[in-house]
Amino acid sequence: MSADQTPQDPDxxxxxxxxxxxxxxxxHEEWPVARLARVSGxxxxxxxxxxxxxxxxxxxxxxxxxxxxxxxxLLRDTELSITDIAFQSGWSSLGTFGRTFRDITGESPxxxxxxxxxxxxxxxRVPACYLSAAQxxxxxxxxxxxxxxxxxxxxxxxxxxxxxxx
Amino acid sequence: xxxxxxxVGLYVRDQDEARxxxxxxxxxxxxxxxxxxxxxxxxxxxxxxxxxQLGLFRPGPPTHDAATAQTLQAMVAKGAxxxxxLVVDDCRAAHDRMRARGVEFxxxxxxxxxxxxxxxxxxxxxxxxxxxxxxx
Numbered sequence: 001m002s003a004d005q006t007p008q009d010p011d012x013x014x015x016x017x018x019x020x021x022x023x024x025x026x027x028h029e030e031w032p033v034a035r036l037a038r039v040s041g042x043x044x045x046x047x048x049x050x051x052x053x054x055x056x057x058x059x060x061x062x063x064x065x066x067x068x069x070x071x072x073x074l075l076r077d078t079e080l081s082i083t084d085i086a087f088q089s090g091w092s093s094l095g096t097f098g099r100t101f102r103d104i105t106g107e108s109p110x111x112x113x114x115x116x117x118x119x120x121x122x123x124x125r126v127p128a129c130y131l132s133a134a135q136x137x138x139x140x141x142x143x144x145x146x147x148x149x150x151x152x153x154x155x156x157x158x159x160x161x162x163x164x165x166x
Numbered sequence: 167x168x169x170x171x172x173x174v175g176l177y178v179r180d181q182d183e184a185r186x187x188x189x190x191x192x193x194x195x196x197x198x199x200x201x202x203x204x205x206x207x208x209x210x211x212x213x214x215x216x217x218x219q220l221g222l223f224r225p226g227p228p229t230h231d232a233a234t235a236q237t238l239q240a241m242v243a244k245g246a247x248x249x250x251x252l253v254v255d256d257c258r259a260a261h262d263r264m265r266a267r268g269v270e271f272x273x274x275x276x277x278x279x280x281x282x283x284x285x286x287x288x289x290x291x292x293x294x295x296x297x298x299x300x301x302x
Binding site: 007008010011013014016017018020021024025054055077 | 179236237239240242243270274278287291
């Protein structure tokens with residue numbers, strides 16, 4: 001049994017939740033681990049490991065899911081251009097946005113926009129935030145690994161930025 | 167009305183802290199606060215909703231063994247408990263008032279879908295969505 005099975009202190013979990021809340025509130029901002037660790041009042045190394053144990057995904061991958069969720073909401077609910085949406089949801093280049101979006105959702109932003117609008121009418125009675133959470137992409141593997149799998153690769157290594165968990 | 171939901175409970179990490187939060191910061195009233203040994207039945211009420219009580223319960227003995235209590239405390243602290251929705255007349259005014267009292271907001275008021283909503287957490291980690299009532 002690994003150290004990950006040790007129950008986490010509820011006071012630590014409450015502080016990790018505060019960092020997760022901050023990402024939720026401003027996923028378009030940059031969230032290096034050091035910044036998140038400060039919110040939780042723990043060291044950067046401790047933060048990354050503890051966050052993954054608490055919430056099941058590394059902090060960087062959680063941030064990506066929230067950015068895609070926000071991009072989907074903007075595609076569905078606004079008339080903003082896809083370029084504007086890329087920048088407003090936290091990407092610094094349109095190319096990276098389109099590629100990451102497609103890797104995670106399986107669709108291009110433009111296709112997603114058309115489909116989301118067609119489906120929107122049926123869901124008017126669910127509070128918007130929960131609706132949005134229900135449509136959050138389920139990013140259970142690293143984006144780089146997803147790309148490799150779709151390319152037919154056999155490399156099982158995780159994203160180099162997400163190997164902090166021993 | 168004589169039939170319906172009377173009490174729904176939340177798990178909290180500390181009942182004194184929760185009572186202070188819901189009464190002093192949110193403006194609820196204490197409905198019942200009684201103890202029997204280690205067990206404490208604590209419920210509060212919204213002042214405009216006399217037919218409903220919100221229970222503030224701490225996981226632990228005698229209703230839970232130590233491991234179960236630990237699991238429940240962890241779920242609450244991770245924000246994994248079910249959604250809660252508070253309806254208010256004026257979301258921005260309520261936000262300003264509550265924030266001045268030290269409520270931890272996780273989302274500032276946003277106008278969308280014909281209303282205004284904000285989000286906050288209680289000290290234990292229970293998440294509330296605060297939604298402005300739509301004008302009839």
